[in-house]
Amino acid sequence: MFPLGVTSYILGGVVIGLAVSFVYILTGQHATQSSLFSSTLSYFSKVPFFNRKTYLESREWRLYFAAGVILGALVYTVTISPDGFWTTSVQWWRLLLGGFLVGFGTRLSSGCTSGHGISGIASLSTTSLYAVITFIVVGVITANLMLMLGVVP
Amino acid sequence: MNNRNIVLFIGGIVFGFGLALGGMSKPEIVLSFLQLKDFGLILLMGAGTGVAFVAINVVPRFVEKPVLGGEFKPRTRTLSRNTLIGAAIFGVGWGLSGQCPGSALSSLGVGNLPVLLGIAAMFLGAYVMGRFFG
Numbered sequence: 001m002f003p004l005g006v007t008s009y010i011l012g013g014v015v016i017g018l019a020v021s022f023v024y025i026l027t028g029q030h031a032t033q034s035s036l037f038s039s040t041l042s043y044f045s046k047v048p049f050f051n052r053k054t055y056l057e058s059r060e061w062r063l064y065f066a067a068g069v070i071l072g073a074l075v076y077t078v079t080i081s082p083d084g085f086w087t088t089s090v091q092w093w094r095l096l097l098g099g100f101l102v103g104f105g106t107r108l109s110s111g112c113t114s115g116h117g118i119s120g121i122a123s124l125s126t127t128s129l130y131a132v133i134t135f136i137v138v139g140v141i142t143a144n145l146m147l148m149l150g151v152v153p
Numbered sequence: 154m155n156n157r158n159i160v161l162f163i164g165g166i167v168f169g170f171g172l173a174l175g176g177m178s179k180p181e182i183v184l185s186f187l188q189l190k191d192f193g194l195i196l197l198m199g200a201g202t203g204v205a206f207v208a209i210n211v212v213p214r215f216v217e218k219p220v221l222g223g224e225f226k227p228r229t230r231t232l233s234r235n236t237l238i239g240a241a242i243f244g245v246g247w248g249l250s251g252q253c254p255g256s257a258l259s260s261l262g263v264g265n266l267p268v269l270l271g272i273a274a275m276f277l278g279a280y281v282m283g284r285f286f287g
Binding site: 118 | 154157158159160161162163164165166167168169170171172173174175176177178179180181182184185187188189190191192193194196197198199200201202203204205206207208209210212216218219220221222223224225226227228229230231232235236237238239240241242243244245246247248249250251252253254255256257258259260261262263264265266267268270271272273274275276277278279280281282283284286287
């Protein structure tokens with residue numbers, strides 16, 4: 001069940017929860033991830049969807065938040081990471097095609113593993129619960145199909 | 154940089170540190186969960202949700218409003234067909250690549266440059282969604 005142990009997962013989750021809590025208590029904002037794509041597109045596109053009030057109001061802090069996420073992982077990498085810098089062996093076409101579907105799907109669903117998964121469920125939102133169950137079930141089916149087709153890792 | 158942006162920047166640093174600490178910056182680890190080989194991702198999500206639950210549901214009973222102003226509002230969304238269709242499409246992309254938005258950003262921080270392809274594709278996917286289905 002847990003070939004890598006449980007400690008890093010639990011600690012990582014607690015740290016993520018503290019980050020979400022810190023932001024919420026100070027600002028009332030939900031520190032979620034996938035809206036970044038839509039809100040940042042409002043800088044470049046006149047398409048009405050991206051220029052909704054909620055995206056225009058949040059687009060600046062979402063960029064600061066995203067920059068922080070990248071920097072935080074960098075801090076981990078150069079301090080306590082046992083591996084240091086690291087590169088995936090997942091094939092480029094999977095990153096590309098998967099990325100497209102992740103961008104499209106999370107925006108259509110109005111949330112991702114962070115928005116529906118952490119903030120949504122912590123807000124006791126049944127909508128988010130259904131979304132999480134859906135993307136986990138479909139993710140498990142997809143990943144196992146890939147495995148059966150001999151696509152590794 | 155105003156106070157709100159500073160808080161979000163610091164919150165982002167902590168969030169990204171937690172993602173990397175919990176292995177989420179490695180698509181391989183996310184895939185090993187989806188392949189049902191390592192259930193650690195559920196522990197991480199559960200722990201994160203548990204801590205956030207306290208901030209969202211308990212803290213507002215004792216603190217009237219956020220320190221920097223505004224109001225406390227739980228994150229709610231109305232369930233629609235798009236919620237579930239979108240989640241299913243996300244699931245396909247997640248199972249295909251082991252990437253999600255936050256983990257992809259944190260992956261950049263661990264030096265995984267190929268993930269730039271994934272992030273660019275996420276922007277493209279979000280564009281197509283907003284342009285044609287928004």
